[in-house]
Structures are given as structure tokens and as C-alpha cells.
Amino acid sequence: MARKLTVVVSQGQSANPAKRKLEEEIVAGLLFERGVEVTVVPHLYDLTPDGTGMLCLQGITGDMVVVSWLFERAAFWTLDRNGIRGREGKIELVNETEDEDDEAGDELTSDKPRVIASRELPNRTIWCLDLKARPDAAPFLEEVQRIKRLAEAKPVSILGWIGGAPNSSQMERFENPTNTTSGVDANGKLNGSAAPNGSVTPNGVAATNGFAPAAVDEPPATPSVPHVVTEDAGRRWYPVIDYARCTNCMECIDFCLFGVYGVDKVDTILVEQPDNCRKGCPACSRVCPENAIIFPQHKTPAIAGSPEGSAGAFKIDLSKLFGAPDALEQAVLERDVELTAVGRDAVGMGVGIPKRQADKHDGPKDDLDKLMDGLDALDL
Numbered sequence: 001m002a003r004k005l006t007v008v009v010s011q012g013q014s015a016n017p018a019k020r021k022l023e024e025e026i027v028a029g030l031l032f033e034r035g036v037e038v039t040v041v042p043h044l045y046d047l048t049p050d051g052t053g054m055l056c057l058q059g060i061t062g063d064m065v066v067v068s069w070l071f072e073r074a075a076f077w078t079l080d081r082n083g084i085r086g087r088e089g090k091i092e093l094v095n096e097t098e099d100e101d102d103e104a105g106d107e108l109t110s111d112k113p114r115v116i117a118s119r120e121l122p123n124r125t126i127w128c129l130d131l132k133a134r135p136d137a138a139p140f141l142e143e144v145q146r147i148k149r150l151a152e153a154k155p156v157s158i159l160g161w162i163g164g165a166p167n168s169s170q171m172e173r174f175e176n177p178t179n180t181t182s183g184v185d186a187n188g189k190l191n192g193s194a195a196p197n198g199s200v201t202p203n204g205v206a207a208t209n210g211f212a213p214a215a216v217d218e219p220p221a222t223p224s225v226p227h228v229v230t231e232d233a234g235r236r237w238y239p240v241i242d243y244a245r246c247t248n249c250m251e252c253i254d255f256c257l258f259g260v261y262g263v264d265k266v267d268t269i270l271v272e273q274p275d276n277c278r279k280g281c282p283a284c285s286r287v288c289p290e291n292a293i294i295f296p297q298h299k300t301p302a303i304a305g306s307p308e309g310s311a312g313a314f315k316i317d318l319s320k321l322f323g324a325p326d327a328l329e330q331a332v333l334e335r336d337v338e339l340t341a342v343g344r345d346a347v348g349m350g351v352g353i354p355k356r357q358a359d360k361h362d363g364p365k366d367d368l369d370k371l372m373d374g375l376d377a378l379d380l
């Protein structure tokens with residue numbers, strides 16, 4: 001039996017007519033897609049951990065496409081925080097403002113161990129699409145069709161894919177095949193030579209050959225009914241950790257004085273008390289040296305998880321963003337504003353400032369370096 005692909009459409013926070021129209025057109029188009037189940041939830045980021053929306057998403061165990069008004073990275077790691085995990089699927093529908101340089105910059109530039117390498121993932125793939133990428137539904141429907149073909153063509157007989165997640169080399173070979181027996185070409189298109197006798201079925205689905213069986217001469221699809229989940233969730237504000245970047249350095253837990261961060265049983269950083277975070281404040285995202293902390297609703301795309309906020313933007317904005325001295329000063333100011341807002345004393349540079357800044361370079365020390373050295377000497 002062919003696998004089902006679930007497409008989750010996460011609605012925007014506001015009832016903006018243009019946004020609602022796009023969401024509705026996508027849902028309407030998907031209802032005629034054979035092998036696709038559609039679930040509609042309120043804004044993903046606002047869903048509470050034990051609310052009906054998140055419980056519904058946690059019940060989806062197969063491959064999943066999540067279409068939301070969040071940047072792809074923000075959506076993927078918001079799901080992860082709520083136990084909805086899988087391999088991150090590569091998407092082709094990217095924001096047109098992302099040029100090739102941005103994509104190239106998306107690669108991590110250091111070989112530091114990342115938390116993701118130590119985590120077990122279930123045997124499924126999650127693709128996240130950003131509704132901001134296009135103004136009309138057609139490109140999203142085409143991308144879902146491409147992903148559906150990819151999901152249907154997943155090998156079911158490769159050792160290591162049964163009872164456990166495929167490893168990175170298996171998925172890499174599947175998504176970027178170097179031979180003609182993979183069933184899918186480098187563009188995610190079905191490869192005709194993979195089917196017996198070198199053929200592809202009339203509806204473009206590869207015949208068996210180790211892949212999901214193809215349906216031939218199927219009758220036209222009748223529309224299915226979307227599963228609509230309602231949840232009266234208010235707007236939330238909390239950090240989301242990108243574990244593909246996080247090195248578990250703990251600078252965020254040292255910096256945050258509101259008890260947002262914690263660690264799990266194996267001492268991995270996590271956002272333990274998300275709703276303790278101060279609304280509108282992104283301070284710790286500026287402190288994280290890996291740009292691993294995302295505030296999905298922040299107005300600055302780099303902080304909200306845009307691709308430009310990854311390593312590419314690091315090169316451009318290092319002096320202003322993420323872990324650099326200017327960013328630290330700004331983060332300290334933002335933290336002090338929040339401390340005083342709740343009647344606590346401002347602490348300035350006196351608490352939770354990363355020591356790495358003091359020995360980051362061997363050049364002449366500036367005033368901030370000297371201040372950091374002084375603070376380090378106090379061993380606070």
C-alpha cells in the first residue's frame with residue numbers, strides 16, 4: 001500500500017484576508033491529491049505543549065509536510081521541541097530573495113560537534129515550507145506533489161531503514177543518487193531507468209523495483225475532508241533551539257536570568273520553561289555563538305530563523321549579531337530592561353557573560369576585552 005503523506009497547514013496568527021486566502025487555496029488544492037491527508041491547525045508556534053493542536057501533530061507518525069508562516073528552520077525546530085521529530089527534508093520551494101550565496105552560506109563553517117549528531121531520530125522525514133515564499137498556491141501544490149513522489153519512492157528494503165532511522169549517508173544517496181537504480185534523480189524527480197524495463201508508469205510513478213508499488217489507471221481522485229483542529233491559544237513568545245547548530249556550550253543558560261533554559265537527563269540544553277521568556281526580548285539569541293537560538297516571531301529575519309540568519313549572515317553581520325561584542329552589549333541592555341520591568345536590579349555585564357570573548361583573539365585588547373578580563377578575574 002502506498003504511504004500516506006500528511007500535509008499540515010498552520011494558519012497565521014491574524015485573520016489577514018490575503019493570508020487566509022492562500023491557506024484556503026492550498027488546502028482546497030490538496031484535497032484532490034491522492035495519498036495526501038490534510039490537517040489544519042492554528043499557528044504552530046502558539047500551540048501549547050499539551051493542547052489539542054500539538055497532540056494531533058504528535059499523533060502523526062509518518063512523513064509530513066508542514067506549511068506555515070514561519071521560516072522553515074523555525075517551524076522544524078518548534079516541532080522538535082514538542083517531540084515531533086524526523087529528518088529534515090530538503091525543499092526546493094525557497095524564498096525567492098534567497099540567492100545562491102545565501103544558500104551556500106547555509107552550511108556550517110566549523111566542525112564543532114553539534115547536538116543533533118547525538119540524537120536518535122525516527123524513521124520519517126519532515127519538510128517545512130514557508131508560506132512567505134510565494135503569494136499564490138500553485139508553487140506550494142507543486143512542491144507537495146514533488147515531495148509526495150519522493151516519499152512514495154522511498155526504498156522500503158534497504159537495511160537500516162527497517163526499525164530505525166536511515167543514516168545520513170543512506171539518505172544522501174537516496175536524495176542525491178549517483179546511479180540509475182535509486183528511482184529518484186538529483187532533482188527529486190523519478191528516474192525512469194529505475195523501473196523494470198526502463199519504464200515509468202503513465203502517471204509518472206515508478207514501478208516497484210524495491211519502491212512503493214505504483215498505481216496504474218487510477219480513477220480521478222475524489223476530494224477528501226481536511227482534519228481541522230481548533231485550539232484557543234493566545235500568542236506566545238519563547239526561544240527555539242536549532243540543534244543542528246547548537247554545540248551545548250551552555251552560554252544561554254548562564255545568560256538567561258528568567259529560568260527559561262534547563263538541561264535534560266544527559267545534560268543537553270533545552271528550553272524548559274518557555275513561557276518564562278520575556279515577550280519581545282530576543283537577548284539570548286544575540287549571545288549564542290552559533291546562531292542556534294531562534295525567536296520565530298521576531299521582526300528581524302535573522303533572529304526569526306531565516307536562511308539569511310544562518311552562516312551567510314554571520315559573514316555579513318558578525319559585528320552586529322550573535323555572540324560578537326556589539327551583540328553582547330545589546331543583549332545585556334535588553335536583559336536589563338526586562339529585569340527592571342519585573343522589579344529586579346539590572347546586572348549589566350556582571351552576570352552570565354561568556355568568557356570566550358576575552359581569549360577570542362590575540363590582537364590588542366579593546367575596552368570591552370579589558371572589562372571582560374576584569375570580570376573574569378573576579379570569578380563571579
Ligand code: SF4
Binds near residue numbers: 247249250253289
Ligand atoms: S548558547 Fe547556543 S550553542 Fe550554546 S547551548 Fe545555548 S543554544 Fe546551544
Ligand code: SF4
Binds near residue numbers: 256276277278282
Ligand atoms: S530572551 Fe531573555 S528571558 Fe527569554 S530566554 Fe532569552 S535571556 Fe531568557
